[in-house]
Amino acid sequence: MTGKKGEAVRPVAFAIVTVLVLMLGWDPPLIGPLAGLNFDWSNWNTSDMRPFLGLEDWPCDPHNKLVHAHSISLQNAAGPESLAFDGSGGGPYTGVADGRILRWDGNQGNWLAFGVTSSVRTEVCDMQPSSVDNEHVCGRPLGLRFDKHGNLYIADAYLGLLVMGPQGGVAKAVSTQAEGVPFKFVNDLDFDENGTVYFTDSSARRPRKQCNLVTFEQDKSGRLLKYDPQTQQTTVIARDLFYPNGIAVSQDSSFLLFSYTSKSRIMKFWLKGPKSGTMEEFAEVPGYPDNIRITKEGDFWVALHSRVTRLQYFFAKNWYLLRLLYSLPFKFDHIAALTTGPPDAMVVKFNPHGEAIEAFEDRSGLHASFLSYAEERDGLLWMSSVFLPKIWTLPLNASAGSSRRFGVV
């Protein structure tokens, strides 16, 4: 909504909305879908919103190459949010919606049970499809990484930062709170050159099953944390963050990147040098970024869960309209469906300077969608989805510049 027309409409719309809102008093009868959810509108702040970064403005993959990705189905499991390979290249391993860690055995074409994140698993965890309402019992493994000794570190959304030995089994919690505030939504981790673990807690207020609200509320209770396996100390290194999500340490451990999901940004946190301990914007993306994984060359692949639509952008800029809509007796999913675009898939590669250098898409969303992960390994791009029961691989061509190269302003 820019230009003359938008300017003329805005005061009229505002007047109507104001009258309605005064009449309704922002849902005092608690009929809206947010009633009882302790929803806080006060974090909405449009002053740092840039012009809409839509498809038209964003470099892309005109050939929709993800349509040609090879998919591997999970068996009786769904939601492989991220992947990890062990020290000898075995795997990938993945954490699924029912709290299990599975290992792909490419020779047999089979998924093997490797471990579980919850020590109090019950039979509800064996039900398929699994329900988000059981996640706090069964655990919900998200980010996974092997350390140098072959231990698997797991960011479990409900159970905290966990570790599992090289033989798998039941994971042990190594960190569940910091500064007396328990983790609510642990999301991803990475190691620096010294084996220190950096990880994200996406919100101190809401669990993963309310992840849509963490985005929608502009929750800023997320934290960036550091765990030292030597001293077993956990330290908060940044706080008041907007949905900190996937994380990746740079090749020389001088900085780390993390997804700022609800702000559609990638942030850079300095670990060394004069700016050590400070944070700055690395890149803006046209959707909701999830995991970030570094390549051998030191570039970073980012998976976008979905795009920001023009309507979502409009409502974000005019959030009082959204507030009004959510004060009326509609269903949350119905309003959300109104503004969300159709499913599609996009992964983007950034160089260490924050310039997007390659992108793959499936705009039809039929073959791949809701991607949460992309990792380049031995000429293949491995991808996965927090929702769907599959992972994908796409052969990458050796020659650089196979896809259109572009710069980002």
Ligand SMILES: *[C@@H]1O[C@H](CO)[C@@H](O)[C@H](O)[C@H]1NC(C)=O
């Ligand atoms: C809104 O965002 C701007 C830019 O990030 C910031 O300077 C300002 O303090 C924020 N205002 C509130 C009320 O949070």
Ligand SMILES: *[C@@H]1O[C@H](CO)[C@@H](O)[C@H](O)[C@H]1NC(C)=O
């Ligand atoms: C790793 O340890 C060395 C030696 O103590 C230190 O100089 C370096 O800054 C550490 N790296 C990070 C990322 O903290």
Ligand SMILES: *[C@@H]1O[C@H](CO)[C@@H](O)[C@H](O)[C@H]1NC(C)=O
């Ligand atoms: C790799 O090269 C082939 C042949 O030139 C092309 O058809 C394919 O789309 C390329 N794949 C990627 C991922 O760039």
